[in-house]
Amino acid sequence: MRFDSLLDSLGRTPLVGLPRLSPSPEVRLWAKLEDRNPTGSVKDRPAFFMIDKAEKDGLLTPGRTILEPTSGNTGISLAMVAKLRGYKMICVMPENTSEERRQLLRMWGAEIISSPAAGGSNEAVRVAKKLAGEHPDWVMLYQYGNEANALAHYETTGPEILEDLPTVTHFVAGLGTTGTLMGVGRFLREHKPDVRIVAAEPRYGELVYGLRNIDEGFIPELYDDSVLTTRFSVGSADALRRTRELLEQEGIFAGVSTGGALHAAIGMARKAVKAGERADIAFVVADGGWKYLSTGAYEGTLEDAEERLEGQLWA
């Protein structure tokens, strides 16, 4: 395949079957390899769409500064596009995210402002909103509420899955900004009314839920629960176990959040087997494992790895 530039090569990622982890020839699991995007994660799609839209709307003009709260992947994608398009990039990132993410952001020229670990991404959002108020000339694309985030998946990820797997019965992805699930979910529902859209929400250590008040909680503006069939909370132990199974059984080296999605996908597969139904379950490999090597997720016992991940944002 030939492309005019790196950005032109975005998307059209492989959908690969999992012959060993699929329970039967009638109930099959399919991995959408989003690590095969320009910066190695699914976030390249929304980053590109959000910047493109901001340019078309006249919000972004050469030399402007982009500000974004991000636990890593979105920031990395935005930094790459910003570098190519001539914008300055500032990321507000919780301090409990992996060192690799920080190095990658700096490599693409982004400036990082750390937000406190306690409160996780909630704090990053709060700090970024405050900064945006103080710097009206900065452009906050705001992935949690930017329709172009979900639209990227509605226009690209969703159609790719349907084209490669017309018999799709389930779509499973991690729940963060909710952009992937909203976009792919809406697209698939329009073409396959019975499709089941399943969210796998990461359940972190307690530090991340250290809010001062329960009314300080956060729900992304993009979230519309009517798009989902159901939503599972996946703890780090299950996510790690599945991440390793994917590596050992199928050879796919994925990040920890992918283990969370796989866990929910395997749960749906078991239900289908029990009910005697046919199923083609597509799930998202959001990124590769490279950025998580320093967390020790792939070494030693699961218990040790889980302990090392305590308090880290792994999705």
Next chain:
Amino acid sequence: MAIEVRIPTILRTLTDGAKAVEGKGTSLDELFADLDTRHPGLRARLVDDKGLRKFVNVYLNDEDVRFLGGLETEVSDGDNVTILPAVAGG
């Protein structure tokens, strides 16, 4: 046998610091009412007159109860209930 309910840090002032408590009931609503008899004020932090509070997520065996039956979701002995505040990801 009973139903184990995991309590988030922010609500542990109501459970004497306990990370998990036990309760009984046939629905989530009954379970919360039962917990409130030993941990007064807990129910009001989870539920208002419209149902589950906006920023409170409750999971029955890891599945979000809003996609099951909300407060009417059936529960039984041996189930695990997890309460968490809604936080940002991504």
